[in-house]
Amino acid sequence: MPRCRLFAAAVFLTVGSAHAQLWQTPQATAAQAILNGYAAQGNVLTRGDSTVTLDVAGNAVVGVYVQAASLGDLARGIGAGWGLVEADLPKLQANLAAPRVLDAARQGFVDVTSDDMTDVVALKATTTGTKTVYAAYVAAKVWPDNTFPVTKNVTGRATASDTLRIFSDFQCPYCRQMWQVAAQGWEAAPDTYRAYHYQFPLTRHRNALAAAEASECASAQGKFWPYADALFAAYDTWTPLEPKAVSPLLTTYAKTTGLDTAAFTACVTAHTFRSSIDAQIRAGIAVGVQATPTVYLNGVKLDDYSDADELARVHAATTATPDAATLIDARLKLFR
Structure with missing residues (x-):
């Protein structure tokens, strides 16, 4: 959709197009190649110690919650939310391993993924003894x-x-x-x-x-x-x-x-x-x-206001019970 531009967006942490997989059906999200080998039970996918949970409202994925024992598995789960491919994962894992990101994750943080503010990312790293467990959440941004x-x-x-x-x-x-x-x-x-x-x-x-x-x-x-x-x-x-x-x-x-x-x-x-x-x-x-x-x-920034399918997806997700904002806010509390 053409627009009169103010400034260009800068990307935080992302290596591909964030928001690409959010708003898709849970079936489409689970079918991504980077999730091959994960076993699905409803909207929860598991492989070894890694769990990827899809938060779904109105048959649209509005958030992807990841729990993992390694940064590699963490990157894979985040990538599932962002619609990344296998070739993107090494760079994302390197970004996650950056000292400033790990320091922030130990405190727990929530931030927008880019300055167009359509998505949020949350990270948390919890260490017990010598074992570190990572959690991440990528979700649509719903403005109150x-x-x-x-x-x-x-x-x-x-x-x-x-x-x-x-x-x-x-x-x-x-x-x-x-x-x-x-x-x-x-x-x-x-x-x-x-x-x-x-x-x-x-x-x-x-x-x-x-x-x-x-x-x-x-x-x-x-x-x-x-x-x-x-x-x-x-x-x-x-x-x-x-x-x-x-x-x-x-x-x-x-x-x-x-x-x-x-x-x-x-x-x-x-x-x-x-x-x-x-x-x-x-x-x-x-x-x-x-x-x-x-x-x-309903608080969601539209990519194309003239796209009837996009309006229908956002309407369904934001008027469902529970609605997208309720699901996302409840999940983000785990990181604050």
Whole structure:
């Protein structure tokens, strides 16, 4: 899914594509070549002293818990969660053997795997006498509601089955594409989707911040959604202009949207919502927003918001009993 990029991700510990195996069925995860020789009983796979347990919600693997007596077996179990192949394992084992990683494991730690923050990894090493037992957990990252900022820009019913949190930039062409296609479908299904809009104007888009401020001033008059529609409808008109030429157009869109233009102009001139927008940007960065649009479904960062299969998998896992967040949080407590 194309997006307007903020920065590139750096990988922690991983040697392949983390997140590749999470969200797959337990059957697909267990069938990986690196788990050949493991005996399966339900969602638990064993080989010698090594155990790999699949945490499953809604028929999707949301976490892989590994217990092993060697770093080699530990790497193999972690690799099963990350969708690695045999050739990746020596490098992963070397990474796990690094002194800084082993020192952290002796204390027990939990961290995100990369700065896109879609996955978490936990490690723990427990030594009794001369024997060391290793444990690891790789899992999807499910962000709780309270990690997202407060916004009045919400559509859909409070009783909707799914919550969408959208970080967007009015000057981003991919955000316009989302707004004109996917977002219209979400808005048309208020019983299914409750959608929250957050401002994330990229600094390289010279008119994005002004548009974000204008939309918040429209929101103050209860007109965020129609004003946002107007901004995206006129995208080709205002986005190429110099910033000084955009201000009158923002006021024109306010008038055509039915706003009190005097109050709107006063709000924009005073930068009334600048601090709120800055807070939304900081909150977005804290949950791994690197590009626009970025969409979260029930706290899970989507790889492709237009992929119906991905939405269905995440919906099933986050609304199951027990749900993905409950399973993951219970497992992570073992490492803290």
